[in-house]
Amino acid sequence: xxxxxxxxGAPVVRRDAFEKATGTAMYASDxxxxxxxWVSVLRxxxxxxxxxxIDTAKARLHAGVVAVxxxxxxxxxxxxxxxxxxxxxxxxxxxxxxxxxxxVAAETREAALEAxxxxxxxxxxxxxxxxxxxxxxxxxxxxxxxGNVCRQTSLRFGDVEGxxxxxxxxVEGTYTTGTQIxxxxxxxxxxxxxxxxGRVVVVAGGQSPHRDRAEIAHALNxxxxxxxxITPYVGGAFGGKDDVTVQIHLALVTMxxxxxxxxVLSREESMLSGTKRHPAIIKMRTAxxxxxRLLANEVEIVYDTGAYAALGPAVLxxxxxxxxxxxRISSAKIDAYLVYTNNMVASAFRGFGAPQVMFAxxxxxxxIARRIGIDPIELRLINAIRKGDVYVFGxxxxxxxxxxxxxxxxxxxPLWRERRSGEGLEYxxxxxxxxxxxxxxxxxxxxxxxxxxVSVELRRDGxxxxxxxxxxxxxxxxxxxxxxxxxxxxxxxxxxxVLFADTERSPDTSVTSASRQIFLAGNALxxxxxxxxxxxxxxxxxxxxxxxxxxxxxxxxxxAGADEVIPLGELAERLESRGLGRTVIGTYEVPKVEPIAxxxxxxxxxxxxxxxxxxxxxxxxxxxxxxxxxxxxxxAGRVINPIxxxxxxxxxxxxxxxxxxMEEAKIVNGYLQTKxxxxxxxxxxxxAPEIEVIPVESYExxxxxxxxxxxxxxxxxxxxxxxxxxxxxxxxxPTSIPLTPEKLYWLLKEVGVVDKIRGAGGRLE
Amino acid sequence: xxxxxxxxxGKVVTVKAPPCYTLLEVLRYVxxxxxxxxxxxxxxxxxxxxxxxxxxxxxxxxxxxxxxxxSVTTIEGIDPQHPLVRAFVEAGAVQCGHCTPGxxxxxxxxxxxxxxxxxxxxxxxxxxxxxRCTGYSKIVRAVLxxxxx
Numbered sequence: 001x002x003x004x005x006x007x008x009g010a011p012v013v014r015r016d017a018f019e020k021a022t023g024t025a026m027y028a029s030d031x032x033x034x035x036x037x038w039v040s041v042l043r044x045x046x047x048x049x050x051x052x053x054i055d056t057a058k059a060r061l062h063a064g065v066v067a068v069x070x071x072x073x074x075x076x077x078x079x080x081x082x083x084x085x086x087x088x089x090x091x092x093x094x095x096x097x098x099x100x101x102x103x104v105a106a107e108t109r110e111a112a113l114e115a116x117x118x119x120x121x122x123x124x125x126x127x128x129x130x131x132x133x134x135x136x137x138x139x140x141x142x143x144x145x146x147g148n149v150c151r152q153t154s155l156r157f158g159d160v161e162g163x164x165x166x167x168x169x170x171v172e173g174t175y176t177t178g179t180q181i182x183x184x185x186x187x188x189x190x191x192x193x194x195x196x197x198g199r200v201v202v203v204a205g206g207q208s209p210h211r212d213r214a215e216i217a218h219a220l221n222x223x224x225x226x227x228x229x230i231t232p233y234v235g236g237a238f239g240g241k242d243d244v245t246v247q248i249h250l251a252l253v254t255m256x257x258x259x260x261x262x263x264v265l266s267r268e269e270s271m272l273s274g275t276k277r278h279p280a281i282i283k284m285r286t287a288x289x290x291x292x293r294l295l296a297n298e299v300e301i302v303y304d305t306g307a308y309a310a311l312g313p314a315v316l317x318x319x320x321x322x323x324x325x326x327x328r329i330s331s332a333k334i335d336a337y338l339v340y341t342n343n344m345v346a347s348a349f350r351g352f353g354a355p356q357v358m359f360a361x362x363x364x365x366x367x368i369a370r371r372i373g374i375d376p377i378e379l380r381l382i383n384a385i386r387k388g389d390v391y392v393f394g395x396x397x398x399x400x401x402x403x404x405x406x407x408x409x410x411x412x413x414p415l416w417r418e419r420r421s422g423e424g425l426e427y428x429x430x431x432x433x434x435x436x437x438x439x440x441x442x443x444x445x446x447x448x449x450x451x452x453x454v455s456v457e458l459r460r461d462g463x464x465x466x467x468x469x470x471x472x473x474x475x476x477x478x479x480x481x482x483x484x485x486x487x488x489x490x491x492x493x494x495x496x497x498v499l500f501a502d503t504e505r506s507p508d509t510s511v512t513s514a515s516r517q518i519f520l521a522g523n524a525l526x527x528x529x530x531x532x533x534x535x536x537x538x539x540x541x542x543x544x545x546x547x548x549x550x551x552x553x554x555x556x557x558x559x560a561g562a563d564e565v566i567p568l569g570e571l572a573e574r575l576e577s578r579g580l581g582r583t584v585i586g587t588y589e590v591p592k593v594e595p596i597a598x599x600x601x602x603x604x605x606x607x608x609x610x611x612x613x614x615x616x617x618x619x620x621x622x623x624x625x626x627x628x629x630x631x632x633x634x635x636a637g638r639v640i641n642p643i644x645x646x647x648x649x650x651x652x653x654x655x656x657x658x659x660x661x662m663e664e665a666k667i668v669n670g671y672l673q674t675k676x677x678x679x680x681x682x683x684x685x686x687x688a689p690e691i692e693v694i695p696v697e698s699y700e701x702x703x704x705x706x707x708x709x710x711x712x713x714x715x716x717x718x719x720x721x722x723x724x725x726x727x728x729x730x731x732x733x734p735t736s737i738p739l740t741p742e743k744l745y746w747l748l749k750e751v752g753v754v755d756k757i758r759g760a761g762g763r764l765e
Numbered sequence: 766x767x768x769x770x771x772x773x774x775g776k777v778v779t780v781k782a783p784p785c786y787t788l789l790e791v792l793r794y795v796x797x798x799x800x801x802x803x804x805x806x807x808x809x810x811x812x813x814x815x816x817x818x819x820x821x822x823x824x825x826x827x828x829x830x831x832x833x834x835x836s837v838t839t840i841e842g843i844d845p846q847h848p849l850v851r852a853f854v855e856a857g858a859v860q861c862g863h864c865t866p867g868x869x870x871x872x873x874x875x876x877x878x879x880x881x882x883x884x885x886x887x888x889x890x891x892x893x894x895x896x897r898c899t900g901y902s903k904i905v906r907a908v909l910x911x912x913x914x
Contacts, residue, residue, distance in 0.1 A: 011857075013854055013855055013857075014857070014859070016859070016862065017853070017854040017857075017859040017862070018845075018850070018854050020859045020861075020862025020863075020865050021850045021853045021854055021859055021862070021865050021866070021869060022800070022840065022841075022843070022845045022850060022866075023799070023800020023801070023839070023840035023841055023866040024800065025862055026799070027799075027802075027863065029799075029802075029803070030799035032797055109794065110783075182897075183895075183897055184861070184863075184897055185802070185804045185810060185812055185861070185863040185864050185895065185896070185897055186802070186804070186861070186863045187804075233861070233862065234861060235802070235861045235862070235863030236861040236863060236897050236898060237861075238897070264803075266806065267804070267805040267806065267807070267809075267810075473861060474860035474861025474862065474898045475860070476860065643856075643857035643903075644857065646857070646903075647857045647860055647898070647899055647900075647903060650899060650900035650901075650902050650903065651860065651897070651898045651899050651900045652900075653900055654899075654900035654901065655897070655900075676805060676807060676809055677804075677805050677809035677810050677895065678807075678808075678809045682895060682897060683901075684892045684893075684895060684901075685887075685888040685891045685892050685894070685896075685901040685904070685905065686888055686889070686892045688900055688901040688902070690902075691900060691902055
C-alpha cells in the first residue's frame with residue numbers, strides 16, 4: 001500500500017467544531033448536577049493583612065445556606081506544584097486581594113452571594129510590598145516567613161569580562177513588561193459530586209487532570225484514588241488553568257456536605273484571583289563586534305511572582321534559558337530573581353517566561369544593528385544558531401533548529417524588502433514602520449522528568465479508541481491525535497475515537513502545557529503502535545507457529561507474514577479470542593540531560609523558533625499605534641493540521657499584539673483597577689491585523705512524523721517586532737510594554753516629533 | 766417571582782423568575798439552555814449575544830421586562846445546517862469555541878440586514894464579540910464565505 005501520508009498534513013476539520021458552533025458542546029460552566037449547591041467565595045479585602053478572627057455565624061444562619069467553610073475545614077491547608085505555599089482558605093494571613101478566605105455553599109445562587117457578605121473577618125492590615133525591587137530590600141515587609149526571594153539563580157558561562165573588553169559595541173537597557181491577564185472567555189469553572197463508590201469527582205476546566213487530582217488529594221488528605229478529575233472542553237486556558245483554580249474548593253464542599261456543588265468564577269473574580277503573566281524588569285548589557293558578532297550578554301532578570309510561587313520557579317528557568325535569544329553567544333552572565341510581593345499571583349502564560357526576555361533581547365539586537373549600521377535581519381542571520389551548535393550553556397542543539405531558515409524567509413518577504421518604499425501616508429502625523437524580531441523557547445519540560453502515556457484500543461467494529469489525559473483547551477489536540485492515529489493505523493480519521501482527560505479512564509499524558517502534547521501524546525501513540533505490532537506477531541505465531549517479521553498496516557487491514565490481510569475489526573476479534581487483549585498502552589519518556597547546576601529544567605533538548613515581521617502606523621499626535629499587517633514565519637516541524645496550525649499562530653500573534661500595545665493591568669498598591677474587559681482591553685476584530693503565517697517545516701527527528709510543539713511559539717517575538725517597528729517609524733527607543741498611547745506620546749514629545757508635526761500641521765492649513 | 770411570556774426560538778414560553786433577572790440568567794439558570802454562554806455578565810465580551818426581535822443584544826444586559834411579549838432567538842434556534850455554522854466549522858473559526866455561539870448570532874444578524882458585507886463590515890459587526898483564541902482572521906473569512914463573498 002501507499003506509504004504517503006494521508007492524514008498528517010491534511011486540513012482535517014476538527015470534530016468538536018460543529019457541537020461548539022451549535023451550542024451543544026458542554027463546558028464545565030454548563031453543568032448543573034441534580035440537587036447541587038451554589039458555591040461562592042469570600043476573598044481578601046486587602047493586599048496584605050493578618051486575620052484575627054473569622055465570624056461565620058450570621059452567614060450560617062442565612063436562609064438556604066448549607067455550609068460555610070474556612071481554613072479550619074481544610075485538612076492540609078497548603079498546595080502548589082513547586083512550593084506548597086498557597087492556602088486553600090487563608091488562615092493567619094491574606095497575601096493578595098484575590099486570596100480566598102471562606103466558602104459558602106447554598107441552595108440558591110442568591111443565598112450564596114448574600115451569605116458571603118455576612119461573613120465577618122476581623123483583619124489587621126499589614127504593610128504591603130507591591131513592587132519587586134522594594135521586596136528585595138532587607139527592610140521590606142515579608143510576604144512569607146522565609147523572605148521575599150522565592151528563587152534566585154546566578155549563572156556564568158564563558159569569559160564575559162574579556163568579551164566586554166574586546167567589544168566594539170556595547171548596548172545597555174532596562175526593559176519592563178506588564179502584567180498580562182489570560183482573559184480566556186470561559187472563567188474558571190467546575191462542578192463536583194460524590195460517585196456511587198464514595199469518590200469525589202471534580203469536573204472542571206483545567207490543563208492537567210492528573211496533577212490537579214494530586215493537589216486535591218493532598219489538600220483533602222485523601223488517597224488519589226478517592227478523587228477523580230474530568231476535564232471537559234475548556235473555554236480557553238493559555239496557561240491560566242495550569243494551576244489549580246476551583247478544584248480544591250469544589251472537592252472540599254462536596255466532601256463536607258455530601259452534596260454536588262457548582263463554582264463558576266465571575267469575570268471580576270477571575271481577573272482578581274486568576275494567575276497572570278509575570279511582570280518583569282530586565283537589565284541587559286550586550287556586547288558585539290564591529291562585524292556583527294554577538295560576544296556576551298549580561299542579564300539581570302526580576303520577575304514578580306506575586307503572593308505565591310505557583311509555577312514561577314519553572315517560569316524563571318525558561319526566562320534564563322531563553323534570554324540570550326536564538327543566537328551563538330559565547331559568554332553570558334545571568335542573575336535572576338523570582339520575588340514574592342503582595343500582588344496577584346503570576347504563573348504560566350503562553351510563552352512561560354520567554355516573551356519578557358525576548359522583548360528585552362530583541363530590542364537589544366535592533367539597537368546593536370542600528371549602532372553598527374547593519375540590517376537587523378542580517379545581524380540576526382550572522383548569529384543564528386544551527387542544529388548541532390553548542391549553545392551558551394554548553395548544551396548541544398540536537399533537535400531541529402529552523403531559526404536560520406525563518407530569518408532567510410523573513411528577509412525575502414515583500415513586507416520586509418519593501419519596508420521603506422511604502423507610498424506616502426494620508427496625513428503628515430502618521431508614520432509607518434516595519435519591525436522584525438526572532439523568538440525561541442524550549443518545548444516539553446526540559447531537564448525535569450517528562451513522560452506521557454496513551455492507550456489504544458482496537459475495536460471489533462474496525463474503529464480505534466485512543467485515550468490520554470491531554471485536555472482540549474481550544475488548541476485542537478484531539479483532532480491532531482486522531483490524525484496521527486489514522487496515519488499510523490491507516491484508518492479513516494472518522495474511525496478514530498478520542499477519549500480524553502479523565503483520571504479514571506485516561507492514562508496520564510501529564511500536563512497540557514509547554515507546547516508538549518503533540519510531542520508527548522504523539523510519541524506515546526507511536527510506542528502504542530509498536531506494541532500493537534508485537535501483538536500481531538504474537539497472534540500470527542500462535543496461529544501458524546511462525547513469528548512474522550514484516551507487519552504492515554494498510555487501508556484494508558494488517559498484512560503480516562503470509563499475504564493474508566486481516567481487517568482491523570477481525571484483528572481485534574482474534575486478539576480478544578486468543579486472550580492477547582486488544583488494548584495497549586504506549587509510554588514515551590522525553591530524552592533529557594542532567595540539569596545545569598542551580599536550575600530545574602535547563603537545558604531543554606527541543607526548541608521551537610519563529611520570526612515576526614510587523615508593520616505599524618503610528619499617530620504621533622496621539623501616540624496610538626495600529627498594526628495593519630503581521631507576518632509570522634514559524635519553525636513548526638512537520639505541520640500535522642494546517643488549519644489548526646495557522647489558527648494557533650494567528651491567535652498567538654493577536655494575543656502578542658495585546659501584550660505589546662493594549663493589555664495594561666493597572667495595579668495600584670496591590671489593588672487591581674482593571675477588573676473587567678472594558679478596562680482591561682484585549683484585542684477585538686478591529687484591532688487584529690491581516691496575518692500571514694509561513695511554516696518552516698524543519699523536520700524533527702524525535703517528533704511524531706517530524707512534528708514539534710507550536711502552541712506558544714507564535715507569541716514570542718510579537719511584542720519586540722511591534723516595538724522595533726515603532727522605533728523604526730519614529731526614532732524613539734521604547735523600553736516598556738504595553739506601549740500604550742500615553743507612554744509613546746511622552747517618548748515622541750521627548751524627541752520633539754510631536755511639536756514638529758504640530759508646527760507642520762499649522763503650516764499645512 | 767415574576768412571570769414572563771415570550772417567544773423563544775419560535776415557541777411560546779412562560780417563565781417564572783425573579784423580576785430583576787436578566788435574559789441570560791433566565792436562559793442559563795432557569796431554563797438551563799447553555800448554548801448561550803456567559804463570559805462577563807456585564808456587556809463587555811459579547812458571548813451572550815442573542816436576537817431580540819431579530820436585533821442582536823447582550824442577553825446579560827437585557828432584563829426580563831424588556832423581553833415580555835417579544836421574540837428571542839438563541840443559538841439553539843439557528844438551523845444547524847445554516848451556512849454560517851458550516852462556514853465556521855470548515856474555516857477553522859472554532860477553537861475553544863466558547864465565543865462561537867455569540868459570534869454566529871452577531872454574524873447572522875449582519876447577514877440578515879446585509880447579505881454581501883465587505884471584510885470591514887464584518888469586522889465592524891463582530892467588534893463586540895471578543896475571541897481570545899483565533900486572532901479573528903478565520904472568523905472573518907467564515908462570515909464572508911457564508912455570505913458567498
